[in-house]
Amino acid sequence: MTDALSRLLEEKGVLLADGATGTNLFDVGLESGEAPEMWLEQHPDRISALHQSFVDAGADIILTCSFGANRHRLKLHKAEDRTHDLNRKAAELARAVADASGRTVIVGGSVGPTGEILEPIGALAYADAVAAFKEQIEGLKAGGADVVWIETMSAAEEVHAAAEAAVACGMPYVATGSFDSAGRTMMGIHPKDFWKSVEDIGQSPLALGANCGVGASDMLATALEFDTGSTGAAIVVKANCGIPRYQDGKTVYSGTPEQMADYARLAIDAGARIIGGCCGTSPHHLAAMRGALDHHVRRHRPTVEEIVETVGPLVNKQASESGAEGGAGRTRRSRRGGSDAAAS
Numbered sequence: 233m234t235d236a237l238s239r240l241l242e243e244k245g246v247l248l249a250d251g252a253t254g255t256n257l258f259d260v261g262l263e264s265g266e267a268p269e270m271w272l273e274q275h276p277d278r279i280s281a282l283h284q285s286f287v288d289a290g291a292d293i294i295l296t297c298s299f300g301a302n303r304h305r306l307k308l309h310k311a312e313d314r315t316h317d318l319n320r321k322a323a324e325l326a327r328a329v330a331d332a333s334g335r336t337v338i339v340g341g342s343v344g345p346t347g348e349i350l351e352p353i354g355a356l357a358y359a360d361a362v363a364a365f366k367e368q369i370e371g372l373k374a375g376g377a378d379v380v381w382i383e384t385m386s387a388a389e390e391v392h393a394a395a396e397a398a399v400a401c402g403m404p405y406v407a408t409g410s411f412d413s414a415g416r417t418m419m420g421i422h423p424k425d426f427w428k429s430v431e432d433i434g435q436s437p438l439a440l441g442a443n444c445g446v447g448a449s450d451m452l453a454t455a456l457e458f459d460t461g462s463t464g465a466a467i468v469v470k471a472n473c474g475i476p477r478y479q480d481g482k483t484v485y486s487g488t489p490e491q492m493a494d495y496a497r498l499a500i501d502a503g504a505r506i507i508g509g510c511c512g513t514s515p516h517h518l519a520a521m522r523g524a525l526d527h528h529v530r531r532h533r534p535t536v537e538e539i540v541e542t543v544g545p546l547v548n549k550q551a552s553e554s555g556a557e558g559g560a561g562r563t564r565r566s567r568r569g570g571s572d573a574a575a576s
Contacts, residue, residue, distance in 0.1 A: 267308075269306065271297070272321045283325065292336070296372060298322035299344040302346050303315045304347050305347045317371065327377070379406055380403045385409045391407050394407070395437065406438050408441045408470065431461065441470075441504065442454045443471075449540060452539045470510045473514070476511070485512025497524050498534050498538075508521075
């Protein structure tokens with residue numbers, strides 16, 4: 233175990249990851265349609281302050297403000313030529329906060345989807361996706377990220393491309409999907425099959441799991457169905473803080489600190505070893521989760537009924553109730569097609 237994340241997992245057993253980036257930045261002035269990544273140059277102090285608030289709340293892992301910092305998404309803001317510099321800056325800001333904390337805090341380099349659909353369904357060639365992710369990850373590595381944090385993925389093909397890029401850059405990686413469509417990802421991947429997205433990479437992920445989606449109860453139901461296969465990876469969950477609603481001109485999430493603390497306890501019971509929050513999760517919520525993790529002793533694996541009774545009702549069907557076929561096999565075939573197209 234030479235990487236920092238594995239060492240800290242071994243030391244502490246269960247780690248607390250941070251909360252939301254975008255929804256917290258909206259509270260300090262980010263406008264709808266504005267890219268958080270542009271604030272790396274315009275308001276770096278606000279990005280650093282958010283990282284600091286999560287560290288102060290007890291986070292063991294903070295993610296860089298680089299979710300959409302690949303050239304395909306940055307092109308929407310005429311910033312594709314600054315991909316490396318923006319990612320380096322994102323990692324540097326998080327690294328500075330982590331290093332000043334007086335304890336070990338892991339910096340995860342956030343890597344989200346390209347925003348494109350890969351061939352043959354879409355127009356993006358697999359090789360071009362790998363190149364875009366590699367460009368982003370090289371910037372994160374230069375800025376001091378400890379691990380590449382591939383997140384909110386829906387297509388096995390894109391997970392594979394990002395993981396391949398991470399390995400090519402000499403970086404360990406984590407990968408999470410968003411299981412928000414009847415318990416599966418939008419492209420049909422079942423939680424038990426997500427690991428197959430990276431089974432032939434040649435370097436196993438440090439952790440696999442789920443983030444975002446539709447709320448804590450559904451996230452916990454996903455955790456019960458999740459399988460890491462032959463990877464030996466830890467399970468990570470980062471749930472949204474309840475369900476969003478529009479109130480007084482802004483989006484508000486329904487989750488309370490008490491509910492998120494309950495979610496954290498149940499996540500441990502379900503087998504997760506890295507637990508955090510996604511959309512709507514504030515430092516206040518995260519502090520409650522920290523307290524829950526610090527005082528909880530793992531109990532029996534919860535049932536869905538216990539999850540609903542404790543945290544609230546499910547919004548979606550569970551993956552096991554869905555009739556859709558998994559998507560991992562289909563996307564693997566399309567990778568070969570994408571590579572051939574790129575070569576021709």
